[in-house]
Amino acid sequence: VTLDTDERWDLVDRVVEETVTFGGYEPTIRDILGELTVKPLTGIPVAIAVLYAFWSIFGSFAGTLVTDGFMVKFFDTHFLPWIQGVWPNPGSFLYFLFVGDPMATTSLEAFGMLTSGLFVVFGVVLPAIVIFYLMLAILEDTGYLPRLAVLVDTFLHRIGLHGYAIIPTILGLGCNVPAIIATRILETRKQRFIMMLLLAMFVPCSAQIAVMLSVVPETVLWVVLYLVIGYAAVGYLLSKLIPGGNPEILIDVPTYHIPVLRDIARKMWMRTEHFIKEAVPFVLLGVFIINILYWAGVIDMLANLLEPVFVTWFGVPKETVAPLIAAFLRKDLAVAQLSGIPMTPYQLVTSVVLITIYFPCLATFIVMLKEGWKDMLAALVVLFCVVFLYGGLIHGIGILLGVA
Amino acid sequence: MGEGQMGAAVYVAILGVATLAFGITDILVSAAGAEVVIGPIAIPNDLFRGVWGGIVVACAGGLMISSIRDIGSIQEYSKALLGAMLIWLMAGCDLFWRLCSSIPASPESPEFFNSLDGFLAGFALPYPPAVFLLPFTIVIALLMVRWKFEP
Numbered sequence: 001v002t003l004d005t006d007e008r009w010d011l012v013d014r015v016v017e018e019t020v021t022f023g024g025y026e027p028t029i030r031d032i033l034g035e036l037t038v039k040p041l042t043g044i045p046v047a048i049a050v051l052y053a054f055w056s057i058f059g060s061f062a063g064t065l066v067t068d069g070f071m072v073k074f075f076d077t078h079f080l081p082w083i084q085g086v087w088p089n090p091g092s093f094l095y096f097l098f099v100g101d102p103m104a105t106t107s108l109e110a111f112g113m114l115t116s117g118l119f120v121v122f123g124v125v126l127p128a129i130v131i132f133y134l135m136l137a138i139l140e141d142t143g144y145l146p147r148l149a150v151l152v153d154t155f156l157h158r159i160g161l162h163g164y165a166i167i168p169t170i171l172g173l174g175c176n177v178p179a180i181i182a183t184r185i186l187e188t189r190k191q192r193f194i195m196m197l198l199l200a201m202f203v204p205c206s207a208q209i210a211v212m213l214s215v216v217p218e219t220v221l222w223v224v225l226y227l228v229i230g231y232a233a234v235g236y237l238l239s240k241l242i243p244g245g246n247p248e249i250l251i252d253v254p255t256y257h258i259p260v261l262r263d264i265a266r267k268m269w270m271r272t273e274h275f276i277k278e279a280v281p282f283v284l285l286g287v288f289i290i291n292i293l294y295w296a297g298v299i300d301m302l303a304n305l306l307e308p309v310f311v312t313w314f315g316v317p318k319e320t321v322a323p324l325i326a327a328f329l330r331k332d333l334a335v336a337q338l339s340g341i342p343m344t345p346y347q348l349v350t351s352v353v354l355i356t357i358y359f360p361c362l363a364t365f366i367v368m369l370k371e372g373w374k375d376m377l378a379a380l381v382v383l384f385c386v387v388f389l390y391g392g393l394i395h396g397i398g399i400l401l402g403v404a
Numbered sequence: 405m406g407e408g409q410m411g412a413a414v415y416v417a418i419l420g421v422a423t424l425a426f427g428i429t430d431i432l433v434s435a436a437g438a439e440v441v442i443g444p445i446a447i448p449n450d451l452f453r454g455v456w457g458g459i460v461v462a463c464a465g466g467l468m469i470s471s472i473r474d475i476g477s478i479q480e481y482s483k484a485l486l487g488a489m490l491i492w493l494m495a496g497c498d499l500f501w502r503l504c505s506s507i508p509a510s511p512e513s514p515e516f517f518n519s520l521d522g523f524l525a526g527f528a529l530p531y532p533p534a535v536f537l538l539p540f541t542i543v544i545a546l547l548m549v550r551w552k553f554e555p
Contacts, residue, residue, distance in 0.1 A: 037486075
């Protein structure tokens with residue numbers, strides 16, 4: 001027997017009527033707090049507060065305590081002078097590749113595999129990843145994340161998704177690789193395609209956010225604003241343009257509970273371990289390839305070739321070509337590179353947004369490919385169109401505001 | 405409404421109005437780009453802690469005020485508790501930030517860790533409004549015990 005949706009719900013009602021007995025129940029504070037956090041009027045303020053706490057703790061721990069408090073000092077005043085002193089022949093190719101600029105005074109400026117590469121991985125990205133996954137695990141295990149899914153369901157339906165899409169989105173703020181895999185929880189191919197595209201374009205990973213907070217903190221709010229607008233606008237357009245359904249689903253919302261410490265630790269360790277295996281080789285490889293390209297003159301050639309597009313259409317210096325190439329390997333690395341290029345604050349905002357949206361990093365690209373090459377190709381076409389139009393639009397807004 | 409509940413309603417109303425006023429002040433002052441220090445209270449001038457944080461504090465005040473009509477009922481009391489929780493979250497974040505910035509020594513110092521005096525100085529006044537509101541909101545949590553609401 002084939003039942004349509006209405007008939008199926010009627011059947012559910014009849015089964016419930018015959019099998020379920022409702023008795024008197026006194027709700028507890030926990031039950032009511034659970035209800036209040038999914039109702040828009042009370043739930044939205046809570047969501048605003050939870051996200052505030054999430055990013056406040058993230059910034060305090062990763063930025064203020066570990067990176068700025070200890071790692072910058074360790075790498076810049078101890079490790080960098082030491083490696084610059086012990087590595088022989090500062091004019092050699094190997095020195096350029098592994099140590100970078102012999103005159104650099106900070107690890108970020110040096111841009112060698114063992115200076116910038118190690119600093120980005122262990123000084124900036126690792127603390128960010130650890131605290132991000134700790135916070136995420138707490139949100140999951142207390143039962144707040146499913147409530148957030150219910151709360152944002154109406155908004156996400158407008159962009160062709162449903163509430164559960166918040167889970168890949170938040171995971172993507174940690175790392176896009178598990179987020180792309182998490183798109184499998186979405187029902188239809190259309191939803192998975194939209195989600196994959198939005199993740200690849202508008203959701204920066206925590207490594208990138210950490211580097212942004214560390215090297216270009218003044219741009220972060222503007223970049224986030226452009227990304228949020230892009231997420232909503234492009235999602236809306238895609239939901240209208242792409243054929244396919246957007247069915248309702250049931251979300252199981254557990255009661256609030258205190259998380260088990262062992263589960264949190266295990267979850268955090270699994271994700272961090274996965275990230276270290278993914279990120280460390282790519283960051284070091286990224287520095288290696290970029291240095292080789294610089295050395296061979298390829299970056300300068302590309303910068304001259306793409307100058308009209310970058311300078312005239314996007315309104316950014318032609319030197320941003322190198323970070324954009326690096327962005328394919330690691331976006332955090334690319335943002336770090338931007339800090340060394342002289343440009344106006346608005347150009348910096350545009351460049352960071354371009355780096356975020358222009359192409360997924362290599363690890364994300366591979367996972368997207370595994371999810372299906374046809375969708376991947378279609379995603380690339382959409383991606384290039386969006387980057388070209390959105391990048392030009394940001395430049396246009398800058399011209400109108402008189403800041404570009 | 406009993407006498408105890410009336411007293412609680414008045415207390416939560418005053419606290420709610422004060423919280424809302426602090427939240428709105430946070431937003432306005434931060435949006436204007438000025439840092440204001442009034443005695444022991446400091447209102448930050450950055451968009452994150454000032455504007456975003458101010459919105460949270462204002463929402464907390466709104467939740468408390470919305471609960472006063474029938475605060476003796478578990479449903480309405482929960483709203484006041486939720487408002488108090490938002491203040492705990494805000495104050496907790498500020499104290500955590502102070503802790504994180506007090507542990508390492510200053511960038512100019514050759515040491516990695518701060519001295520004990522330097523560490524304690526990181527917790528000196530002024531504080532943002534949420535930290536001052538924190539002890540007053542604990543009363544809301546105590547009402548749960550007094551009124552024997554099931555947590």
